[in-house]
Amino acid sequence: MLTEGNNSSCGSGSGVQHHTTSSSSSPAQSRLQRQKLEVYNEILRRLKDSGNEEAMQPGFHDQLWAHFNRLPTWYALDVNVERAADVLMHKRLLHLAHDPANRPSIEVRLVQVHPTSNGNSADTFESDDPGIESGQSSSKYSSRQRHMHEITISTDDKPKLLSQLTALLSEIGLNIQEAHAFSTTDGFSLDVFVVEGWPHEETEKLKAALERGVLKKIERQVKSSPQSVSSVDKPDQAKMKSELDYLTIPTDGTDVWEIDPKHLKYGTQIASGSYGELFKGVYCSQEVAIKVLKADHVNSELQREFAQEVYIMRKVRHKNVVQFIGACTKPPGLCIVTEFMSGGSVYDYLHKQKGFFKFPTLLKVAIDVSKGMNYLHQHNIIHRDLKAANLLMDENCTVKVADFGVARVKAQSGVMTAETGTYRWMAPEVIEHKPYDHKADVFSFGIVLWELLTGKLPYEYLTPLQAAIGVVQKGLRPTIPKNTHPKYVELLERSWQQDPTLRPDFSEIIEILQQLAKEIIVRIRGLEQDLDRGIGEALGRRETTDDDNDAPSGEGLPHMPVGRDKRPILFKLM
Template identity: 65%
Template structure:
């Protein structure tokens, strides 16, 4: 029946409000197998957080579940319960044929899964950027261009390893077209690295501040909608990013923008509030700067600053140090100056996102709707202008 491992140190660091376990079942591939196993998990009181199904060319199935809700002390009890329930199902005439082949079971840490990458399979091309704790490289993994974030060995203290573990845990959970795609990770010290899809367009920050690019209103709205959709998805999954800024927004070859860098992201507790200062001062919400309880609405404030960046191409509070800006945001209600010729709806949205009281800030789903309405109106206005210009040109020629 296979072996069962106990909790590892890593999973204890990932533990939130409940214990989480990985259940792996391998057998010959059968129809209705996944649905049958899903029902089985539910019946014994397990909540499925993730499910991955794999089939080999020689007809075998590997089903991996990350679950919580097991209230008993040992995972040996869970193994025994699974075996008992599967044997019970096999005795039922409807399902006996589907589960007739021997099964193997494994219950253990959800980090020990298909995302683990053999470091020797990574090929490094060149360094893209350097940070305080690690370096970002362009590389290749299995013929695919990837970005590889490698933590420096000399920086591997407890806090950095916890942030790394949290980032891997969150990236494994998310799948959205506006969130950078996770490929895998090397999670066994001394080499710790995260591998994500390579984004050839670079960051929005580099485009604005290094390439001196400018987003006209239609492009600005497209970028803002991409970010808003990605953030809607993250918040729906109780993930607070906590460091939304132009440098953490990456562009692919089609200029689709994706949210990246989950090093300090956290899963929001059920109470809906979090504490402790984190993020980057120029983009940080006042409640976070002031060490007050905060929720996902802190991301909305940061998004407002990003929207201002897209609008102006400037660094927020450029004439102040980060700390001076932070103090002014909290004590004086300082916000970046909005240019006079800004679209009125955009001004209104910025002011909503920047509200001092978090509850008055909109949800990202609402923000997406506002931006989409602006896109539609802008398109209609441009079309009307073109028609008017054609009409005037025709009358002039007449």
């Protein structure tokens, strides 16, 4: 078995190196690595003790360790060691998914939930499938005592795969009770769902229904050629099409936004993701940000999102919306050029730099965002992915709304469907694939308000999908700190109401925040005036004492720290 500090494999002697710790790791990372190692060793021990044939094969140690290493660390923490065979099932499904003919690889089994007696959310599952050992399942979470199905799916990872799978489960009448989603380092997915809503005696039929449903979705994607750009946003959206040489963006003929790539100078890379990269650059002597789609990942879906982002960004002009400069629309070099925001994102400031906003500054940030969002809504644009990572700051600390990759022009009916956005900030009606309107952005803004206040990641102890399930089924919301200003609390609670009609519009939100900011300013000025009066009275008493008693200068006052203006610092505000 592997032990901490043991850098070599104890398996077949193949020379595979297992680096279990790193001197540069943070204490938290080291702790997680130790826990991962403990789970690996326990799974290995249990498999060998049970006489599992696969576990007795030469080189199995290395194969099992490679399985844990290709998945994120929290996979090991999520595994139930009492069901060690589940790890082999996950390993087998991932192996099958390597062959396109086997995708998706699916395993379905029946489980029975037994709530624990200690009040925790970790419930016990027992398998009711014949031939499967009873005991706890690989899932650790549940809600009620009943028969449910555990569905494990592995396939090649792709954009919006998770939302497509959850939509599929919903379409066939399943209610997701919990979900665990993992992506491997080599581009595959492993997703585990615990669901109810299917007769427990029809496990094989459920598996067949899932396989048919996934195949239909794949066929629809294949049939969706670059020429068949979505016409959700009629009539303008119907104009969008992809031609052989150029991706045509709808235009009214007044904007000249096509950029010649020769005029772009690329600088340092700011960020990189699976499907694109962000660079700091220069365009016509102006500092800009250049978002480039990776050519080897461009497909019809990404082309549609790219076209939609350009289509929307070239229409907007507001001081609290990131300014669009232009775009290169000739594949494969698709890129969008915007003004460069030197302050970075609010998300990075809060969560990576561990910064915080004093309350007056927090209100200014919230007002900036509200003004940008109000402008978008007045132009019938729904952002659909409002979160701290999409709020950028310039050199003057002005905050601007950014990233319109999934934004949409509101349909004439006023409502839209299909899930998009990021689960931690997503409105319940969007999570449930119900019709929604601009009030979905207001819900996301409420979560952002809480994030600005606390500096914490929403539902930080849950996975994104677990948080989404809690929001929809249990009314889960972030905990508001005590001593928060009552009007701010009221705005938070109104913004994330379950019923969208009860949420305020951004025009009203601006008024609420501006009025609250005025009250805070008045309070600060009142405190400053009280401070000045207190200092004046104290200095007057000291002069009287000096004259009467000929006391040395300063003896009439207690010793207090002084500021740059030589006034004593009696307190610090926020």
